[in-house]
Amino acid sequence: MKKPFFISDYVSIRKNSLSLNGETLFSDIQVTSFKEFSKKLYKQIDLNYPKFYKMDNLSKLALLATEVLFKTKNYKPEQENIALILSNRSGSLNTDLKHQDSIADETSFFPSPAVFVYTLANICLGEISIKYKLQTVNAFFVFENFQPEFLTGYSEQILNSGKANKVLCGWVEYTEENYEAFIYLVDQEGEIKHQSETIKKLYLE
Numbered sequence: 001m002k003k004p005f006f007i008s009d010y011v012s013i014r015k016n017s018l019s020l021n022g023e024t025l026f027s028d029i030q031v032t033s034f035k036e037f038s039k040k041l042y043k044q045i046d047l048n049y050p051k052f053y054k055m056d057n058l059s060k061l062a063l064l065a066t067e068v069l070f071k072t073k074n075y076k077p078e079q080e081n082i083a084l085i086l087s088n089r090s091g092s093l094n095t096d097l098k099h100q101d102s103i104a105d106e107t108s109f110f111p112s113p114a115v116f117v118y119t120l121a122n123i124c125l126g127e128i129s130i131k132y133k134l135q136t137v138n139a140f141f142v143f144e145n146f147q148p149e150f151l152t153g154y155s156e157q158i159l160n161s162g163k164a165n166k167v168l169c170g171w172v173e174y175t176e177e178n179y180e181a182f183i184y185l186v187d188q189e190g191e192i193k194h195q196s197e198t199i200k201k202l203y204l205e
Contacts, residue, residue: 005156006190008166009072010202011065013041014180020068022205034179038064045071049131058174059124062086065181066128066168078133083164084125085155086183087141088173091121124172136164146171146182148199155186156194171203 012019016037017027026044031037038060042052047067052060070077122140129138137158141150155167170183182203186194192202 003160003188005159005194006187007192007194007199007202008185008187008190009069010182010184011069012180012182012203012205013061013065014182018044018064018068019205020072022202025068034061034174051127051131055127056123057179058088058121058172059127061174061179061181062124062172062183063127063131065170065172065183066132069168069183069185070132081136081165082132082134082185083136083155083158083167084128084134084138085141085151085158085167085169086125086139086172087143087147087151088121088171089142089144090173090175091142128168146200146203148196148203152194152196152199159186159188 009021016029016031018025018041026041028037028040031040034057038057041064045064045068047064049063052063055063069075121142122138125138125140128134139154141147143150151169155169158164158167165188167186168183169186170181172181172183173179184199184202192198
């Protein structure tokens with residue numbers, strides 16, 4: 001008999017708004033950039049993590065969503081054996097372009113190590129792992145669009161293997177024109193059944 005899994009909590013960040021389990025917790029329609037929005041949200045959720053300001057925008061977005069989710073029920077991530085499975089469409093393109101700009105002109109060749117270090121999308125997983133002391137399985141996938149079917153199968157495979165007790169899954173996309181995060185925690189307990197169709201509905205809320 002297939003073991004059932006559940007979605008315990010989920011977080012969405014898009015259009016200058018943050019929601020937790022379908023309820024809007026913070027919104028500011030007046031901000032005009034992610035930089036401004038992320039600073040306000042950082043203060044709103046009392047993140048208190050100075051390294052945040054050194055991160056690229058993809059990592060900032062992923063960390064903000066993760067922080068809200070973990071604070072929901074006062075999770076202690078380092079004790080929960082949580083795997084990380086994230087995905088997006090653009091990879092680290094925004095940072096890649098910044099790095100390219102810094103090396104394009106031979107007369108002004110000043111590549112920044114602080115930028116270069118974020119030219120892989122999975123670096124955001126590393127930032128989450130460092131912040132919350134996670135040492136389990138992690139993977140970052142690049143798809144044309146959100147793929148709940150894949151994430152459902154992959155996360156349940158990890159859980160069934162015993163490599164993790166919970167899995168933080170989702171979609172974290174950042175470009176200069178658009179940003180959105182949708183993450184959820186797959187658990188062995190909960191009220192929302194872990195099914196791809198259900199995840200798709202939650203994502204579209």
